[in-house]
Amino acid sequence: xxxxxxxxxxxxxxxxxxxxxxxxxxKPLTVSQVWSQVCDNISLPxxxxxxxxxxxxxxxxxxxxxxxxxxxPPVTGG
Amino acid sequence: xxNLHHPHFLSPQIDIDSIQKLSHSKVLIVGLGGLGSPVAxxxxxxxxxxLVLADSDTVEISNLQRQIxxxxxxxxxxxxxxxxxxxxxxxxxxxxxxxxxxxxxxxxDAQVKAVDVVADCSDNFTTRFALNAACVRHCKPLVAGxxxxxxxxxxVFLPSLPQSPCYRCLYPDIEETAETCSQMGILAPLVGxxxxxxxxxxxxxxLYFGQPLCGKLFLFDAYTTQWRILTLYKDVxxxxxxxxxSADVRx
Numbered sequence: 001x002x003x004x005x006x007x008x009x010x011x012x013x014x015x016x017x018x019x020x021x022x023x024x025x026x027k028p029l030t031v032s033q034v035w036s037q038v039c040d041n042i043s044l045p046x047x048x049x050x051x052x053x054x055x056x057x058x059x060x061x062x063x064x065x066x067x068x069x070x071x072x073p074p075v076t077g078g
Numbered sequence: 079x080x081n082l083h084h085p086h087f088l089s090p091q092i093d094i095d096s097i098q099k100l101s102h103s104k105v106l107i108v109g110l111g112g113l114g115s116p117v118a119x120x121x122x123x124x125x126x127x128x129l130v131l132a133d134s135d136t137v138e139i140s141n142l143q144r145q146i147x148x149x150x151x152x153x154x155x156x157x158x159x160x161x162x163x164x165x166x167x168x169x170x171x172x173x174x175x176x177x178x179x180x181x182x183x184x185x186x187d188a189q190v191k192a193v194d195v196v197a198d199c200s201d202n203f204t205t206r207f208a209l210n211a212a213c214v215r216h217c218k219p220l221v222a223g224x225x226x227x228x229x230x231x232x233x234v235f236l237p238s239l240p241q242s243p244c245y246r247c248l249y250p251d252i253e254e255t256a257e258t259c260s261q262m263g264i265l266a267p268l269v270g271x272x273x274x275x276x277x278x279x280x281x282x283x284x285l286y287f288g289q290p291l292c293g294k295l296f297l298f299d300a301y302t303t304q305w306r307i308l309t310l311y312k313d314v315x316x317x318x319x320x321x322x323x324s325a326d327v328r329x
Contacts, residue, residue: 003175009297009299009306010227010228010229010297010299010301011227011297013301018238019302037250046098046167046251046252047252047253049248051112051306053307054093054306054307054309055308055309055311056248056295056308056309056310056311063235067214070306070308072248072297073229074252075113075224075225075226075229075230075231076202076206076226076270077201077223077224077225077226077262077264078109078111078112078113078114078198078199078200078201078223
């Protein structure tokens, strides 16, 4: 069993009340599955942006044990 | 050249030719709010020769908390003319083209085509997508900034590079949100941080030095004072910059 490090940024950190959590897994998961498992089985909202190991990816990207997944909201203000 | 720009010579990367190049450069700044203010003021102070300023709004007192190019004497004036006054005080030789309307259609294309770099300092996805598509059409560098609450982003898109992603690769499938700074709140100096970084990237792109944030997304969280630089890739299915899919980029 290894862990995936899950990070939440900006307003997601505020809404979820945490900036980081660890997810134990022995097999690869998609980014969407990672979100669901750490967010009470809620589906990943379509507008949330995602990165794996600091690379911007789509929600169906596979995450391996030991990887870091980051979730962050869109920003458009100016 | 004049003494105004002498401190650049402390840096070996910026010589007299660079100063002259800046003085002949033309930058389009879309939006003269929280981000457009520091972008315009720093580009004026740096010695960029010609700024095209586009904004349809007028100055309101609620803007002054973060839109530092404007002041209480300009309330009720158009933002482009308010900014013009401040920028000319910073750099008297600066040429300024004020456009007091939304850049759309043929006007957008004409303005993008005529500049060296476009600064996206707007506050909505509709404008951002239109600017991005125009920059891809005319192969112009786009330096995009955004900020809300405690969070900011900066990215540089260089359509002249075949591997460069575009703004639409970053936000392929997103609807307009109601999250404007006036509605959601913004930590005032945060737009100074993000706008100043946009100005840094614009000068680098204009002078071809250093490593611009192309293919990268700079994320800054002012609440925790943390930043991350994510790698962005070109989206092979992008309807804007994938020319094999769409020859006429009108999105």
